[in-house]
Amino acid sequence: MKKRYTTLLVLGLLVGGIFTIAYSTLPSLPDMTPFKEKAHAYNVDVIRDEWGIPHIFGKKDKDTAFGLGYAHAEDDFATIQDVMLATRGKLAAEKGPKAAKTDYLIQWMGIWEAVAQGYDTLPEHTKAIAEAYADGLNLYAAENPDKVSPYAFPFKGEDVVAGFTFKTPLFYGFDKELGKLFDTSIPKEIAKEGEQPLVWQPSEHLPVGSQGIAVAPHRSEEGRTHLLINSHQPLTGPVAWYEASLHSEEGWNMAGATFPGAPIIIHGHNEHLGWANTVNKPDLTDIYVLKINPENDQQYWMDGAWHNFEMKEASMTVKLFGPLRWTVKKDILIAAHGPVMETEEGYFAINWAGRGETRQLDFMYRLNKASNFEEFEEAMRMQAMPSINYVYADKEGNIAHFYNAQFPHRIEGWDWKKYLPGDRSELIWNTYRPYQDTPKTVNPTTGLVYNANNPPFQATDGNDDPKSQDFPPSMGIESFVTNRALQIETLYGLEDKISSKEFEQFKYDLSYHPASTQAKRLREWLSQPIPEVWKGTVYEKAFLHLQSWDLSTHLDNTAAALGVLTLAPIQQAQGKKVSSEVIQEAFVQAVDQLEEHYNTYAPTYGQVNRHVRGEVSLPISGGPDILRAVYGGPLNEDGQLHNRAGDSYIMMVEWDSNGVISSKAIHNYGTATLDPTSPHYSDQANLFVQEKLRPVYRSKEMSLSKGGRQYTPGKESTITEMEAGL
Known part of the structure; x- marks a missing residue:
């Protein structure tokens, strides 16, 4: 009995010692005082309107970005922090083993090597807004240290840029292509020289998607320019929309929506122009089948010779339980084609559009500041975004659809949608096609452009669409036509003139097209x-x-x-x-x-x-692939479909014949993303289901007249009588 107690005592001391060491070796938060003091360098006011939406007014653009970071953190800090942890490859340190795959992917993709090379080459004004946004997050974290992970804090401008480098390829399905590598039920069919893919044919494909529609003044019953911004996203999480209005005395005047971790408006409008984003999914990922040296698994065969892999090591810190973390290391092989994945079926090297790209924030910032079509298109010419459609409209009555992508400059004569032989270096591409090669529809004669995740060869209801035969198969442009695209062309296309009422009414169409x-x-x-x-x-x-x-x-x-x-x-x-x-x-x-x-x-x-x-x-x-997009399946245990994705943030913009702008919007829930005790947790939900929109305030005077609170981040807030009465 005495020996048993002694053994238990020793085990207890050992476990206690392990936990003590684990706690003592956990990273700790630094002194928060400097992060609070840094806020004094920014000149910005935040006005929350009656819906809790932040209207941010800064002296300079960087002041506005700082205010956005702070305001967004007030409403959704936990999500933003998770985004930053994932981007750093440190998510498993807080979330456990299931997150280790994400941490490995970040390192496998070379995200931080790209940022190390590209960050300092960004324009100073772009770095300034990234760093100011991070400072806004840091101020909130300093005021709420109990919510902060030491693996994320302090946030930096590089974190913001790295987030775009990581996430933007996922929109065209890069992660899904990687997932197929590990699915042994999917045959790995290898392309052959001279084998062409099928050319574009109208067919249906049914993704969760988005829609953007623009109508020119000559097609409008009232002579107005109309723009629908209607992205379909998950209703919560790291790519759920957050609404804000941004203003600075340097000419930054955007209203619209953004994602956690993004210091700009991703889609919306300024006083001059606006745009909607929809997902496009051209074939932008190439996977090469490698032959490995049977006598040296550190070599692969190419161009008649064995070549050594480059190597680096991934390191993942994984939370086990309590304070206990374990560091897992794994080698990453890199071939001339790109980084390598080893599966049960062999070794595969991968190359993808957007690999090493760090200019996405600079591109989006330029869109935010553009004042006319020429400036907008000049930003598009950067080709900094791996994919994403843009549906455009402006106060001059211009409308356009840009099928934007970084199209690899591939050689013809191969079916690039299949797996490729890894032994031929001529199949490795390292440049993109020029901007002029991308499909676009600008100011069509019918005065209507649209996209609902359909091909660029169906972008208007007339004959001004790009012609599929003008674009080589190696560009990999998708061929699906959604129910939503069929409905748009039917509803809007039947009207010689489209009124403001019809423009809004058609968006909420509830039917499947008979030809879908x-x-x-x-x-x-x-x-x-x-x-x-x-x-x-x-x-x-x-x-x-x-x-x-x-x-x-x-x-x-x-x-x-x-x-x-x-x-x-x-x-x-x-x-x-x-x-x-x-x-x-x-x-x-x-x-x-x-x-x-x-x-x-x-x-x-x-x-x-x-x-x-x-x-x-x-x-x-509403329902799946309906213009009133609602995705809720399958039935839950209560026999209900709970809306999870689809219509989320919706905005309608119009310029009258004098170029004066007005806009309306709605969010699926409300501004307070994580606080169920907030009046703004679900205050827009009822309007949302009733298919109603509310006005968007743009001036400081209007925002103040509708406001519940005006404050300066880092200083004592001023509570108005309206908020005091909530």
Whole structure:
């Protein structure tokens, strides 16, 4: 017994010693005083309007960026900090083993090597706003040290730039291409010389996407220029929209939305012009199959000789439990083509658009400050963004669609969408096609441009689209046509003149187009005979009811829930053929689930489709790949679809015939991203589900008249009578 107690005592002391050492070796926060004092160098006021939206007024651009950093941190510091931790490759130190893959990817992609080379080459004014934004975050952190990770603090301008280098390739699907490497069920078909890919053909593909639409004055009933900004993003998390209005005496006057960690407006408008972003997904990733020397696995075969890999080491600090962290190290091999991934099926080297790119912030800053079409296009000529469409409009009545991308300068005669042989150096590209090679539609004769994640060869309702045959297959331009694109061209295209009311009304269209993949495949399936085993059962009744569906996703529709659930596998297949058996299985499951939760296969869609925020749960119209985009599947344990992505921040902008601007907007929830006790946690949700917009305030006087609080970050806030009464 005595020996047992002695053993337990020794183990206890050992564990206690380990924890003591672990706590003592954890990084600690520095003295916060200098970060508070640094705030005195900035001259900025923040005005929160009745919706809690920050209107930031700085003396200089860097003052405004500082104010944005502080205000955004007030509303969403935890998300911003997680973004910074991920960008630094330190997320696993706080989140544990599951985050180690992200930390490894950051180092594998060479993010910080790129920043080390590119940061000092950025213009001083661009570095100034990155560093000022970081100072705003640091001030908030200094005032709230209990919320701060020592692995993230202090934030730096380099963190901001690195975030763009890391995240922008993900928008065209770079991460998904990497994921396919580790899926052994996907065949790794290798391209052959002289084998061309299929040329562009109109077809449907169904991603979570976005839409931007612009109408020129001659197409407008009131002679106005219209712009719809309608990105579809997750409603929460690191790429959820945050609304702000930015002003400085140096001419920075943007209203719109941004992401956590971004010191500019990503899409929105100034007094002169505006733009909407939508995702495009050309083939911008190339994967090469390497032959490894069987006698030396540090060599690969190329051009008739063995070549040594370059090597570097990734180091991941991983939280185990409590204060315990473990450092994991892993070698990274680098071939002439790019960094290498080793899988069960071999070694693959990867090259991608945006690799080593650090100019994204400078590009976006130039867009924010542009005052006319020429300045906007001059920024586009930088080709600093790996991808992303831009739908443009301005006070002069110009409209345009830019299918922006960094198109690799590849040789023809290969199907670049397949895996490539790694033994031929001529297949390695290191430059991009010039700006003039990119598809764009500027001031078409019909006065309408749009994009809803469709090809650039369908950008207007006339004949001014770029022609697919003018762009070589090696550019890898995608070929999908969404339901939303079909609806836009039908709704807007049928109108000789589009009124302001119609421009807004069409955005909230709730139907699937009869020619969409969803409608065509469902129609085919519903045309088959009813299975004999269904005769006289609830499935027969549900089948007949679904046949009567008008393809609307209005919240009062009694067939929409059954229809959307039955369409789910067609939606997920992204344009690929779905068998009748799979559709039937989805239908049967939908009937069973609806009967279980609602005692009917025909509940109103609003009973099922919900917009939920904390204690607020509201019925909402719309669905997947609908212009009123709502993505909520699959059904949860309560038998509901909770809106998770799609329509989020929506903005409508117009310039009248005199060039005077006005705009309206709505956020899916509200400004207070993380604080459920805030009045702004869900104060816009009701307007959002009612498909209503609120005015955007641009002047300091208007912001003050609607404000609840005016304050200077780092100084005592002034509470107005309005906020005191909240």
